[in-house]
């Protein structure tokens with residue numbers, strides 16, 4: 001066991017006096033935290049994240065965790081010799097792939113995070129959007145410009161879904177009993193088909209339906225970076241759209257920023273993209289005066 005850090009009583013008082021007003025602001029509020037597959041990294045990082053989530057619960061905040069697992073899905077698909085491709089930041093998901101996606105997300109990653117949170121003293125419940133019909137989805141569609149012909153084409157993404165409806169019955173029950181929901185981004189269609197949903201999009205839909213006070217998206221970069229790879233601490237929706245259009249924001253950052261815009265439109269008060277690999281990223285963001293990543297605002 002490591003010794004507790006040596007903090008003088010004066011420093012302790014300073015830290016507490018800075019944190020207290022923030023804690024009061026979030027009292028009994030819901031905060032949705034999306035934990036990306038890249039942010040998870042090593043076991044110790046995920047365990048430290050779990051301890052911070054339990055601390056939120058102990059300070060009368062209602063944390064709801066949505067996790068990703070893109071890199072972990074990729075590793076499993078590779079091991080099984082299944083090819084995987086992306087279009088517009090989304091995994092093209094055929095019948096063989098959706099089986100593996102569900103196994104990795106709702107099986108191994110979900111239960112691992114639940115285990116870490118419970119080990120840290122919390123009571124986590126691991127579910128996916130299919131449970132209790134929590135998240136229903138429709139088939140996602142995207143168009144892409146063919147690089148040879150320059151003609152716009154509709155890409156068939158297979159079993160990829162876009163959230164259509166979030167039923168809060170089950171989530172509100174869990175929150176009411178001070179249980180910590182840990183959600184894997186899978187959803188069902190009206191006909192019972194399982195859909196793979198981008199974890200950022202899923203988190204945005206859940207945060208929007210819950211009218212969460214904050215949505216935190218934890219990734220593996222410090223936030224949105226400009227062309228010279230410098231952190232942009234604050235970004236308006238208008239400027240974010242410009243950065244997507246001119247290609248500064250690309251790949252996996254596109255669904256993240258689009259999620260932030262959607263969540264703001266749905267009434268979530270604050271949305272932030274932060275570096276989930278940074279020690280205590282969640283606590284620093286919520287309980288200190290200086291934010292750490294990119295705050296997106298209207």
Ligand SMILES: Nc1ncnc2c1ncn2[C@@H]1O[C@H](COP(=O)(O)OP(=O)(O)O)[C@@H](O)[C@H]1O
Pocket residue numbers: 035036037038039068070218219220221223224225226248249250251252253254
């Ligand atoms: N302007 C940008 N600022 C920061 N990251 C960007 C930007 N444009 C593209 N990215 C990429 O987006 C990635 C984050 O998205 P993604 O890999 O999907 O993460 P996660 O697994 O956390 O959802 C970064 O690692 C980076 O490579």
Ligand SMILES: CC(=O)N[C@@H](CCC(=O)OP(=O)(O)O)C(=O)O
Pocket residue numbers: 035036037038067068069070071073089090091101160161185196197198199200252
């Ligand atoms: C449709 C789609 O792309 N789904 C994602 C779901 C996981 C995810 O989003 O994980 P990260 O947050 O770690 O990227 C996938 O299959 O990779």
